[in-house]
Amino acid sequence: MPQNRAYKRRNRSPYLFILLVVLLLTAALVVGARAMNTWKVYEAEAAVTPAPTPTVTPISVTPDPARVTPAPTPVPTPAPSPTPGLLSSGAQGEAVKQLQTRLQELGYYSGKIDGDYGSGTKSAVQMFQKINGLDADGIAGQKTQAVLYSDAALPAPGPVDTLEGDIPLLVNASHPLPDGFEPADLVKVKDIAGSLMTYETNSIQAVREAAEALTRMLQDAVNDGYKPWKLREAYRTIADQQRIFNNRVNGYMNENNLTRSQAIARTRQSVADPGCSEHHTGLAFDLNVTGETFSDTAQYLWLKQHCWDYGFIMRYTDEKSDITGITGEEWHVRYVGVEHSTKMRDMDYCLEEYVAWLENQ
Numbered sequence: 001m002p003q004n005r006a007y008k009r010r011n012r013s014p015y016l017f018i019l020l021v022v023l024l025l026t027a028a029l030v031v032g033a034r035a036m037n038t039w040k041v042y043e044a045e046a047a048v049t050p051a052p053t054p055t056v057t058p059i060s061v062t063p064d065p066a067r068v069t070p071a072p073t074p075v076p077t078p079a080p081s082p083t084p085g086l087l088s089s090g091a092q093g094e095a096v097k098q099l100q101t102r103l104q105e106l107g108y109y110s111g112k113i114d115g116d117y118g119s120g121t122k123s124a125v126q127m128f129q130k131i132n133g134l135d136a137d138g139i140a141g142q143k144t145q146a147v148l149y150s151d152a153a154l155p156a157p158g159p160v161d162t163l164e165g166d167i168p169l170l171v172n173a174s175h176p177l178p179d180g181f182e183p184a185d186l187v188k189v190k191d192i193a194g195s196l197m198t199y200e201t202n203s204i205q206a207v208r209e210a211a212e213a214l215t216r217m218l219q220d221a222v223n224d225g226y227k228p229w230k231l232r233e234a235y236r237t238i239a240d241q242q243r244i245f246n247n248r249v250n251g252y253m254n255e256n257n258l259t260r261s262q263a264i265a266r267t268r269q270s271v272a273d274p275g276c277s278e279h280h281t282g283l284a285f286d287l288n289v290t291g292e293t294f295s296d297t298a299q300y301l302w303l304k305q306h307c308w309d310y311g312f313i314m315r316y317t318d319e320k321s322d323i324t325g326i327t328g329e330e331w332h333v334r335y336v337g338v339e340h341s342t343k344m345r346d347m348d349y350c351l352e353e354y355v356a357w358l359e360n361q
Protein backbone atom coordinates (compact mmCIF):
# COMPACT_ATOMS: atom_id res chain seq x y z
CA MET A 1 0.00 0.00 0.00
CA PRO A 2 2.87 2.50 -0.70
CA GLN A 3 0.78 4.14 -3.28
CA ASN A 4 -1.69 4.68 -0.67
CA ARG A 5 0.98 6.16 1.68
CA ALA A 6 2.29 8.31 -1.11
CA TYR A 7 -1.12 9.41 -1.86
CA LYS A 8 -1.63 10.10 1.79
CA ARG A 9 1.56 12.18 2.02
CA ARG A 10 0.73 14.09 -1.14
CA ASN A 11 -2.70 14.60 0.18
CA ARG A 12 -1.47 15.89 3.58
CA SER A 13 0.43 18.95 2.26
CA PRO A 14 -2.65 20.98 1.08
CA TYR A 15 -4.12 20.64 4.56
CA LEU A 16 -0.92 22.06 6.08
CA PHE A 17 -0.91 24.90 3.60
CA ILE A 18 -4.46 25.87 4.39
CA LEU A 19 -3.69 25.69 8.13
CA LEU A 20 -0.67 27.97 7.58
CA VAL A 21 -2.73 30.52 5.65
CA VAL A 22 -5.39 30.48 8.36
CA LEU A 23 -2.74 31.06 11.06
CA LEU A 24 -1.14 33.91 9.10
CA LEU A 25 -4.50 35.58 8.51
CA THR A 26 -5.36 35.25 12.20
CA ALA A 27 -2.02 36.81 13.17
CA ALA A 28 -2.56 39.66 10.70
CA LEU A 29 -6.02 40.30 12.13
CA VAL A 30 -4.76 40.35 15.70
CA VAL A 31 -1.95 42.82 14.84
CA GLY A 32 -4.39 44.98 12.85
CA ALA A 33 -6.88 45.02 15.66
CA ARG A 34 -4.19 46.08 18.13
CA ALA A 35 -3.11 48.89 15.84
CA MET A 36 -6.71 50.10 15.48
CA ASN A 37 -7.17 50.04 19.25
CA THR A 38 -4.05 52.14 19.80
CA TRP A 39 -5.32 54.70 17.28
CA LYS A 40 -8.67 54.88 19.02
CA VAL A 41 -6.96 55.50 22.36
CA TYR A 42 -4.88 58.21 20.75
CA GLU A 43 -7.98 59.82 19.27
CA ALA A 44 -9.71 59.72 22.66
CA GLU A 45 -6.78 61.31 24.43
CA ALA A 46 -6.37 64.01 21.75
CA ALA A 47 -9.96 64.99 22.33
CA VAL A 48 -9.40 65.37 26.06
CA THR A 49 -6.00 67.01 26.10
CA PRO A 50 -6.39 70.71 25.33
CA ALA A 51 -4.43 72.02 22.42
CA PRO A 52 -1.56 74.11 23.62
CA THR A 53 -2.71 77.74 24.02
CA PRO A 54 -0.35 80.43 22.85
CA THR A 55 0.84 82.52 25.77
CA VAL A 56 -0.77 85.99 25.63
CA THR A 57 0.15 88.89 27.88
CA PRO A 58 -3.16 90.04 29.37
CA ILE A 59 -3.88 93.67 28.40
CA SER A 60 -6.81 95.53 29.85
CA VAL A 61 -8.78 96.84 26.90
CA THR A 62 -12.03 98.73 27.03
CA PRO A 63 -14.17 96.81 24.65
CA ASP A 64 -15.31 98.71 21.60
CA PRO A 65 -19.05 98.34 21.90
CA ALA A 66 -19.42 98.24 18.15
CA ARG A 67 -17.04 95.32 17.86
CA VAL A 68 -18.11 93.36 20.92
CA THR A 69 -20.12 90.38 19.95
CA PRO A 70 -23.43 90.89 21.68
CA ALA A 71 -24.44 88.42 24.30
CA PRO A 72 -27.11 86.11 23.00
CA THR A 73 -30.45 87.94 23.24
CA PRO A 74 -32.82 86.11 25.52
CA VAL A 75 -36.07 85.08 23.94
CA PRO A 76 -38.43 87.93 24.83
CA THR A 77 -41.05 86.92 27.37
CA PRO A 78 -44.36 88.66 26.66
CA ALA A 79 -45.30 91.27 29.29
CA PRO A 80 -47.93 89.89 31.64
CA SER A 81 -50.79 91.97 30.27
CA PRO A 82 -54.14 90.26 30.66
CA THR A 83 -55.57 92.07 27.64
CA PRO A 84 -53.32 92.72 24.69
CA GLY A 85 -53.21 96.42 23.86
CA LEU A 86 -54.93 97.49 27.09
CA LEU A 87 -54.31 101.20 27.80
CA SER A 88 -54.87 102.94 31.11
CA SER A 89 -53.66 105.86 33.25
CA GLY A 90 -49.89 106.30 33.01
CA ALA A 91 -49.57 104.59 29.60
CA GLN A 92 -47.47 106.41 27.01
CA GLY A 93 -46.61 106.18 23.33
CA GLU A 94 -48.01 105.84 19.86
CA ALA A 95 -50.99 103.72 20.86
CA VAL A 96 -52.08 106.47 23.29
CA LYS A 97 -51.64 109.11 20.55
CA GLN A 98 -53.84 107.04 18.29
CA LEU A 99 -56.41 106.74 21.08
CA GLN A 100 -56.39 110.51 21.73
CA THR A 101 -56.72 111.24 18.01
CA ARG A 102 -59.76 108.99 17.71
CA LEU A 103 -61.38 110.43 20.87
CA GLN A 104 -60.83 113.91 19.45
CA GLU A 105 -62.40 112.96 16.10
CA LEU A 106 -65.50 111.80 17.99
CA GLY A 107 -65.64 114.99 20.08
CA TYR A 108 -64.64 113.50 23.44
CA TYR A 109 -61.13 114.87 23.78
CA SER A 110 -59.89 118.42 23.36
CA GLY A 111 -56.47 118.13 25.02
CA LYS A 112 -53.04 117.68 23.44
CA ILE A 113 -52.23 114.64 21.32
CA ASP A 114 -49.13 113.96 23.42
CA GLY A 115 -49.25 110.20 23.91
CA ASP A 116 -49.64 110.55 27.69
CA TYR A 117 -52.63 108.78 29.22
CA GLY A 118 -53.38 111.44 31.86
CA SER A 119 -56.57 112.49 33.62
CA GLY A 120 -57.93 114.28 30.52
CA THR A 121 -57.56 111.15 28.42
CA LYS A 122 -59.12 109.06 31.17
CA SER A 123 -62.15 111.38 31.44
CA ALA A 124 -62.57 111.28 27.66
CA VAL A 125 -62.46 107.47 27.69
CA GLN A 126 -65.02 107.41 30.53
CA MET A 127 -67.35 109.75 28.66
CA PHE A 128 -66.99 107.66 25.51
CA GLN A 129 -67.77 104.53 27.50
CA LYS A 130 -70.87 106.06 29.11
CA ILE A 131 -72.31 107.31 25.83
CA ASN A 132 -71.58 103.97 24.16
CA GLY A 133 -73.07 101.84 26.94
CA LEU A 134 -69.76 100.40 28.13
CA ASP A 135 -68.48 99.98 31.69
CA ALA A 136 -67.14 103.48 32.41
CA ASP A 137 -63.87 102.52 34.11
CA GLY A 138 -61.66 104.91 32.12
CA ILE A 139 -59.53 102.01 30.88
CA ALA A 140 -59.25 101.47 27.14
CA GLY A 141 -59.36 97.67 27.10
CA GLN A 142 -60.09 95.38 24.18
CA LYS A 143 -63.86 95.91 24.20
CA THR A 144 -63.67 99.71 24.48
CA GLN A 145 -61.07 99.93 21.72
CA ALA A 146 -63.07 97.61 19.49
CA VAL A 147 -66.09 99.94 19.72
CA LEU A 148 -63.97 103.10 19.58
CA TYR A 149 -62.31 102.19 16.28
CA SER A 150 -65.48 100.80 14.71
CA ASP A 151 -68.04 102.61 12.59
CA ALA A 152 -70.59 101.98 15.35
CA ALA A 153 -68.81 104.38 17.78
CA LEU A 154 -71.27 107.06 18.91
CA PRO A 155 -69.84 110.59 18.85
CA ALA A 156 -70.00 112.90 21.86
CA PRO A 157 -73.28 114.75 22.14
CA GLY A 158 -72.70 118.32 21.08
CA PRO A 159 -72.89 121.29 23.46
CA VAL A 160 -76.45 122.21 24.43
CA ASP A 161 -77.96 125.70 24.40
CA THR A 162 -79.14 125.78 28.01
CA LEU A 163 -81.24 128.89 27.42
CA GLU A 164 -83.14 127.46 24.47
CA GLY A 165 -86.90 127.01 24.60
CA ASP A 166 -89.85 128.52 26.41
CA ILE A 167 -89.34 126.62 29.67
CA PRO A 168 -86.24 127.12 31.83
CA LEU A 169 -83.99 124.09 32.13
CA LEU A 170 -84.85 122.23 35.34
CA VAL A 171 -82.12 120.16 36.97
CA ASN A 172 -82.66 118.32 40.25
CA ALA A 173 -82.52 114.83 41.74
CA SER A 174 -85.48 113.72 39.63
CA HIS A 175 -84.40 115.66 36.53
CA PRO A 176 -80.78 114.64 35.93
CA LEU A 177 -78.86 115.76 32.88
CA PRO A 178 -77.68 113.06 30.49
CA ASP A 179 -74.12 111.77 30.62
CA GLY A 180 -71.77 113.88 28.57
CA PHE A 181 -74.00 116.94 28.88
CA GLU A 182 -72.12 120.13 28.14
CA PRO A 183 -73.53 123.67 27.82
CA ALA A 184 -72.82 125.69 24.72
CA ASP A 185 -71.13 129.11 24.72
CA LEU A 186 -69.06 128.79 27.88
CA VAL A 187 -66.73 131.69 28.70
CA LYS A 188 -64.38 132.52 31.54
CA VAL A 189 -66.35 134.79 33.85
CA LYS A 190 -63.23 136.83 34.55
CA ASP A 191 -62.92 137.63 30.84
CA ILE A 192 -66.35 139.31 31.07
CA ALA A 193 -66.47 140.76 34.60
CA GLY A 194 -62.77 141.52 35.13
CA SER A 195 -61.97 143.03 38.53
CA LEU A 196 -65.60 143.58 39.49
CA MET A 197 -65.21 140.67 41.90
CA THR A 198 -62.58 138.22 43.07
CA TYR A 199 -62.58 134.60 41.96
CA GLU A 200 -62.01 131.30 43.70
CA THR A 201 -60.02 130.40 40.57
CA ASN A 202 -59.42 132.50 37.47
CA SER A 203 -60.70 129.72 35.22
CA ILE A 204 -64.32 129.66 36.48
CA GLN A 205 -66.62 129.36 33.48
CA ALA A 206 -70.28 130.13 32.79
CA VAL A 207 -72.60 130.54 29.80
CA ARG A 208 -71.85 133.89 28.17
CA GLU A 209 -75.35 135.39 28.47
CA ALA A 210 -75.49 134.50 32.18
CA ALA A 211 -71.98 135.85 32.82
CA GLU A 212 -72.91 139.12 31.10
CA ALA A 213 -76.10 139.42 33.20
CA LEU A 214 -74.09 138.74 36.37
CA THR A 215 -71.65 141.45 35.38
CA ARG A 216 -74.44 144.02 34.83
CA MET A 217 -76.00 143.08 38.16
CA LEU A 218 -72.82 143.27 40.23
CA GLN A 219 -71.77 146.49 38.47
CA ASP A 220 -75.02 148.09 39.67
CA ALA A 221 -74.53 146.66 43.17
CA VAL A 222 -71.01 148.04 43.36
CA ASN A 223 -72.26 151.39 42.04
CA ASP A 224 -74.79 151.36 44.90
CA GLY A 225 -71.94 150.75 47.33
CA TYR A 226 -72.53 146.99 47.86
CA LYS A 227 -69.11 145.37 47.64
CA PRO A 228 -66.85 143.39 47.64
CA TRP A 229 -68.03 140.23 45.89
CA LYS A 230 -66.39 136.93 45.38
CA LEU A 231 -67.36 134.24 42.85
CA ARG A 232 -66.80 130.85 44.41
CA GLU A 233 -68.14 128.65 41.66
CA ALA A 234 -70.16 128.55 38.45
CA TYR A 235 -69.98 125.86 35.76
CA ARG A 236 -69.09 122.41 36.99
CA THR A 237 -68.74 119.33 34.78
CA ILE A 238 -70.51 116.08 35.61
CA ALA A 239 -67.05 114.49 35.98
CA ASP A 240 -66.15 117.20 38.55
CA GLN A 241 -69.36 116.45 40.42
CA GLN A 242 -68.52 112.75 40.42
CA ARG A 243 -65.13 113.50 41.97
CA ILE A 244 -66.62 115.78 44.63
CA PHE A 245 -69.29 113.20 45.42
CA ASN A 246 -66.79 110.32 45.68
CA ASN A 247 -64.40 112.33 47.85
CA ARG A 248 -67.19 113.15 50.27
CA VAL A 249 -68.37 109.53 50.41
CA ASN A 250 -64.81 108.33 51.07
CA GLY A 251 -64.39 111.00 53.74
CA TYR A 252 -67.50 109.83 55.61
CA MET A 253 -66.39 106.21 55.35
CA ASN A 254 -62.83 106.85 56.56
CA GLU A 255 -63.38 109.56 59.13
CA ASN A 256 -66.84 108.70 60.47
CA ASN A 257 -66.65 104.92 60.04
CA LEU A 258 -69.89 104.86 58.06
CA THR A 259 -70.75 102.02 55.72
CA ARG A 260 -70.75 102.84 52.01
CA SER A 261 -74.53 103.16 51.80
CA GLN A 262 -74.62 105.27 54.95
CA ALA A 263 -71.88 107.51 53.57
CA ILE A 264 -73.74 107.93 50.27
CA ALA A 265 -76.97 108.85 52.09
CA ARG A 266 -75.08 111.38 54.22
CA THR A 267 -73.30 112.84 51.16
CA ARG A 268 -76.63 113.34 49.34
CA GLN A 269 -77.74 115.73 52.09
CA SER A 270 -75.21 118.31 50.88
CA VAL A 271 -73.87 117.18 47.49
CA ALA A 272 -76.02 116.57 44.42
CA ASP A 273 -75.58 113.32 42.53
CA PRO A 274 -73.49 113.65 39.37
CA GLY A 275 -75.79 114.97 36.62
CA CYS A 276 -78.20 116.46 39.17
CA SER A 277 -76.35 119.68 40.04
CA GLU A 278 -77.63 122.93 38.60
CA HIS A 279 -74.00 123.98 38.21
CA HIS A 280 -73.79 121.66 35.16
CA THR A 281 -75.97 124.14 33.23
CA GLY A 282 -73.41 126.96 33.30
CA LEU A 283 -76.26 129.20 34.52
CA ALA A 284 -75.72 128.97 38.30
CA PHE A 285 -73.36 131.06 40.43
CA ASP A 286 -72.22 130.75 44.04
CA LEU A 287 -71.49 134.22 45.39
CA ASN A 288 -69.71 135.00 48.60
CA VAL A 289 -68.10 137.67 50.71
CA THR A 290 -64.69 136.59 51.94
CA GLY A 291 -64.58 135.97 55.68
CA GLU A 292 -68.31 136.41 56.27
CA THR A 293 -71.44 134.30 56.39
CA PHE A 294 -73.14 135.43 53.20
CA SER A 295 -76.66 135.52 54.69
CA ASP A 296 -75.41 138.05 57.24
CA THR A 297 -74.10 140.52 54.65
CA ALA A 298 -75.62 143.62 53.07
CA GLN A 299 -74.64 142.14 49.70
CA TYR A 300 -77.01 139.23 50.29
CA LEU A 301 -79.91 141.56 51.15
CA TRP A 302 -79.23 143.59 47.99
CA LEU A 303 -79.02 140.42 45.86
CA LYS A 304 -82.26 138.98 47.27
CA GLN A 305 -84.10 142.17 46.43
CA HIS A 306 -82.63 142.98 43.00
CA CYS A 307 -81.46 139.76 41.32
CA TRP A 308 -84.89 139.26 39.64
CA ASP A 309 -84.44 142.42 37.59
CA TYR A 310 -81.32 140.97 35.96
CA GLY A 311 -82.82 137.57 35.09
CA PHE A 312 -81.69 135.73 38.25
CA ILE A 313 -83.65 133.79 40.87
CA MET A 314 -82.79 132.83 44.44
CA ARG A 315 -82.85 129.16 43.60
CA TYR A 316 -82.87 127.46 47.04
CA THR A 317 -84.72 129.05 49.94
CA ASP A 318 -85.66 127.49 53.24
CA GLU A 319 -89.35 128.25 52.53
CA LYS A 320 -89.30 126.03 49.41
CA SER A 321 -86.85 123.37 50.61
CA ASP A 322 -89.61 120.76 50.86
CA ILE A 323 -90.16 121.21 47.10
CA THR A 324 -86.59 121.72 45.92
CA GLY A 325 -85.20 119.06 48.26
CA ILE A 326 -82.35 121.40 49.19
CA THR A 327 -82.09 123.53 52.31
CA GLY A 328 -81.51 127.24 51.92
CA GLU A 329 -78.49 128.28 49.86
CA GLU A 330 -78.53 132.08 50.00
CA TRP A 331 -75.34 132.29 47.95
CA HIS A 332 -76.66 130.33 44.95
CA VAL A 333 -78.34 132.29 42.12
CA ARG A 334 -79.58 130.86 38.85
CA TYR A 335 -80.01 132.69 35.55
CA VAL A 336 -83.34 132.08 33.79
CA GLY A 337 -83.75 135.38 31.90
CA VAL A 338 -85.74 138.46 32.95
CA GLU A 339 -89.06 137.29 31.54
CA HIS A 340 -89.09 134.19 33.76
CA SER A 341 -87.37 135.65 36.80
CA THR A 342 -89.79 138.55 37.20
CA LYS A 343 -92.80 136.23 36.80
CA MET A 344 -91.37 133.85 39.37
CA ARG A 345 -90.86 136.70 41.82
CA ASP A 346 -94.42 137.94 41.33
CA MET A 347 -95.92 134.44 41.65
CA ASP A 348 -93.57 133.40 44.47
CA TYR A 349 -92.76 130.17 42.65
CA CYS A 350 -89.59 128.18 42.94
CA LEU A 351 -88.30 126.65 39.71
CA GLU A 352 -90.04 123.30 40.23
CA GLU A 353 -93.39 125.04 40.76
CA TYR A 354 -92.84 127.43 37.86
CA VAL A 355 -91.85 124.75 35.37
CA ALA A 356 -94.86 122.63 36.41
CA TRP A 357 -97.10 125.66 35.96
CA LEU A 358 -95.66 126.46 32.49
CA GLU A 359 -96.06 122.86 31.40
CA ASN A 360 -99.75 123.01 32.29
CA GLN A 361 -100.38 126.17 30.26
Ligand SMILES: [Zn+2]
Pocket residue numbers: 279284285286329332
Ligand atom coordinates in the same frame (compact mmCIF):
# COMPACT_ATOMS: atom_id res chain seq x y z
ZN1 LIG B 1 -74.35 126.49 44.05
